[in-house]
Amino acid sequence: MLKIEGLKKIYHMGDVIVPALNNVFLEVEEGEMLCIMGKSGSGKSTLLHMLGLIDSPSKGKIFFKDQDVSKLSESRRSKIRLSQMGFVFQEYALLPELTAVENVYLPAKMLGRWPSEYQDRAATLLESLGLLDRMHHRPRELSGGQQQRVAIARAMVNKPEVIFADEPTANLDSTSGKQVMDALRWLNEQFGTTIIFVSHDTEDKGYAKRIIYLYDGKLSEEEEG
Amino acid sequence: MRTIQVALFIASRSIFRGNFWLGVMTILMMVLVYLNLLFAPSLLQGVIFQMNSKLRETLVADLTVESSTPGELIPSSGKLVDEIAAINGVDSVTQSRTISAQLQLASERGTAEVSGIDVESFKDVYSIPKYMIEGSFLTPGDKDQIVLGAQIAGAGKAKLELYSDSLKNAHAGDVVTVKFANGVTKKYTVKGIYQTEFVQADLKTLISSSEFTQVSPTSVDKANAINVKLKPGANQDKIDQEILGLNPNIKTRSWQERAGFVQSYTESIQVINKILRAVALVVGFLTIFIITYVDVVNKKRQIGIERAIGISPPTIILAYELRALFYTFIGAIIGAILFVTVVVPLEARYPFHFPLGNVFLDVDYAFMLRNVFILLLVSVASATLPAWRAVYGKIVEAIWG
Numbered sequence: 001m002l003k004i005e006g007l008k009k010i011y012h013m014g015d016v017i018v019p020a021l022n023n024v025f026l027e028v029e030e031g032e033m034l035c036i037m038g039k040s041g042s043g044k045s046t047l048l049h050m051l052g053l054i055d056s057p058s059k060g061k062i063f064f065k066d067q068d069v070s071k072l073s074e075s076r077r078s079k080i081r082l083s084q085m086g087f088v089f090q091e092y093a094l095l096p097e098l099t100a101v102e103n104v105y106l107p108a109k110m111l112g113r114w115p116s117e118y119q120d121r122a123a124t125l126l127e128s129l130g131l132l133d134r135m136h137h138r139p140r141e142l143s144g145g146q147q148q149r150v151a152i153a154r155a156m157v158n159k160p161e162v163i164f165a166d167e168p169t170a171n172l173d174s175t176s177g178k179q180v181m182d183a184l185r186w187l188n189e190q191f192g193t194t195i196i197f198v199s200h201d202t203e204d205k206g207y208a209k210r211i212i213y214l215y216d217g218k219l220s221e222e223e224e225g
Numbered sequence: 226m227r228t229i230q231v232a233l234f235i236a237s238r239s240i241f242r243g244n245f246w247l248g249v250m251t252i253l254m255m256v257l258v259y260l261n262l263l264f265a266p267s268l269l270q271g272v273i274f275q276m277n278s279k280l281r282e283t284l285v286a287d288l289t290v291e292s293s294t295p296g297e298l299i300p301s302s303g304k305l306v307d308e309i310a311a312i313n314g315v316d317s318v319t320q321s322r323t324i325s326a327q328l329q330l331a332s333e334r335g336t337a338e339v340s341g342i343d344v345e346s347f348k349d350v351y352s353i354p355k356y357m358i359e360g361s362f363l364t365p366g367d368k369d370q371i372v373l374g375a376q377i378a379g380a381g382k383a384k385l386e387l388y389s390d391s392l393k394n395a396h397a398g399d400v401v402t403v404k405f406a407n408g409v410t411k412k413y414t415v416k417g418i419y420q421t422e423f424v425q426a427d428l429k430t431l432i433s434s435s436e437f438t439q440v441s442p443t444s445v446d447k448a449n450a451i452n453v454k455l456k457p458g459a460n461q462d463k464i465d466q467e468i469l470g471l472n473p474n475i476k477t478r479s480w481q482e483r484a485g486f487v488q489s490y491t492e493s494i495q496v497i498n499k500i501l502r503a504v505a506l507v508v509g510f511l512t513i514f515i516i517t518y519v520d521v522v523n524k525k526r527q528i529g530i531e532r533a534i535g536i537s538p539p540t541i542i543l544a545y546e547l548r549a550l551f552y553t554f555i556g557a558i559i560g561a562i563l564f565v566t567v568v569v570p571l572e573a574r575y576p577f578h579f580p581l582g583n584v585f586l587d588v589d590y591a592f593m594l595r596n597v598f599i600l601l602l603v604s605v606a607s608a609t610l611p612a613w614r615a616v617y618g619k620i621v622e623a624i625w626g
């Protein structure tokens with residue numbers, strides 16, 4: 001479903017060149033629950049952004065459902081992100097002026113769905129994530145774990161084929177972290193949604209069907225010593 | 226369509242759930258900007274209006290009829306006055322003869338035009354009799370009586386523009402010696418003094434037409450000028466043509482043509498007007514610009530996330546534009562209501578005193594509406610700039626600051 005070939009990403013910070021990813025090959029099957037692990041600065045977020053079409057590679061190719069998407073225009077990529085991908089970020093990723101349910105259905109509204117359709121779906125999603133009574137709360141009235149579950153519901157609202165989560169549990173205590181990971185696993189098992197998540201946490205490893213490791217921008221299927 | 230819906234959704238949430246006081250202050254700023262945009266032009270418009278109406282009601286009326294040969298009098302003027310008065314749309318007509326003269330009171334001398342007027346019709350055409358500050362106006366057939374404009378009488382008012390050239394201390398009841406240009410010299414009792422505050426009008430002196438024919442017997446049934454006042458809404462050009470058709474030896478001048486000397490003031494006023502409006506618009510632009518800019522900077526990460534999840538840049542920009550439009554629109558509406566219900570009545574109660582008298586704010590609804598649109602355009606532009614810059618940056622950088 002997702003495939004990258006010879007991916008390279010170089011950041012330019014003024015005159016300094018920062019290599020973030022170097023010659024990465026990866027294939028992700030449909031229905032996978034993949035965990036990307038690695039030290040801080042190893043390129044995990046960068047890789048996730050490439051896969052999620054948020055940023056484009058310096059070199060190499062990305063295929064999404066057998067289509068080469070590495071050279072698409074930003075507006076085309078934006079459409080793919082909206083309709084076929086979901087994102088969960090580390091923190092503060094909800095829009096503060098919208099209620100939980102409004103945050104959830106915003107992408108559906110953007111996709112042009114009918115209010116009757118997306119309002120129900122948003123409510124159902126929040127309900128299944130245990131947030132029914134928090135639907136009309138603003139993000140600042142929610143705990144970190146609750147916010148993160150709202151973000152998961154938002155990522156799900158357009159029935160994406162793949163969800164990207166960048167350290168979704170990093171700022172949570174272990175109980176909330178577990179709830180968030182349970183939610184992701186539930187999506188994976190219930191709807192067959194492909195999940196690709198980044199984590200530092202060894203506890204999260206248990207949720208993955210496959211784990212890959214990044215070392216200084218290079219990929220390995222095995223954990224280093 | 227979808228873009229508009231989502232932008233409306235985001236904008237309305239950010240207006241009604243965002244910082245309340247920031248919203249209130251923004252609207253307040255726009256109220257002030259809008260009032261600024263209206264106030265000076267309305268005041269200056271009031272000044273122009275005042276100048277024009279003073280000119281008409283004290284000096285030139287709507288149309289001035291003269292002999293087409295310079296220096297000649299209009300013959301059989303009485304008949305012509307009646308014919309003009311019969312034209313549809315004419316309110317009133319009066320004729321006058323003029324001669325220049327030197328006036329003397331004790332050791333003070335002054336030069337002035339003395340006009341012989343038909344008192345009754347003069348009162349219909351001009352409002353000078355309403356501006357008496359001493360004594361009373363002429364009555365038909367008054368003998369040996371003269372009415373003086375304040376600028377020639379002086380009347381003890383040392384603040385008058387032309388006081389030093391006046392008789393300085395002439396008052397009602399004084400006797401002045403008048404030396405006419407045709408050699409006749411006569412004593413007149415000052416019956417009254419008027420002050421219109423329009424210098425050109427206040428320089429004149431008036432005597433009755435019967436008195437004038439005593440002084441200048443050759444002027445019987447002749448006039449230097451016939452002045453015509455029109456009914457409101459009358460077609461000036463059409464009446465002008467009809468008058469010209471009555472006699473081949475006359476020419477006419479409209480008040481607009483005679484306003485030439487007022488025109489130069491009007492033009493400088495318009496320049497000031499434009500500068501003040503430009504400043505008001507710049508303030509409006511900067512207000513919205515700063516508010517949008519600060520918001521965009523604060524929400525850099527949020528904008529990055531909106532884009533990451535697939536909200537298109539035009540949607541985000543439009544949301545900012547709609548928000549700016551909302552603040553500006555509400556500000557302008559409140560400003561307009563305040564202007565009509567508070568500012569104008571307040572100014573009417575405590576008017577600004579200009580050299581021509583009290584000036585009132587001119588309320589012009591078309592002008593007010595036009596300014597709402599101008600302000601809306603300015604605010605959209607000023608919201609677009611920062612929003613555009615923020616939205617077309619790299620998503621990754623926006624998210625990670």
Ligand SMILES: Nc1ncnc2c1ncn2[C@@H]1O[C@H](COP(=O)(O)OP(=O)(O)OP(=O)(O)O)[C@@H](O)[C@H]1O
Nearest residue numbers: 011012013018020039040041042043044045046047
């Ligand atoms: N926008 C950027 N500009 C310049 N360098 C960047 C940028 N983003 C990331 N980098 C660099 O690229 C490398 C990989 O960064 P990345 O964020 O992918 O690491 P990470 O594995 O996600 O780290 P962490 O666990 O701390 O989130 C790092 O050296 C980082 O400093």
Ligand SMILES: [Mg+2]
Nearest residue numbers: 044045046166
């Ligand atoms: Mg990271």
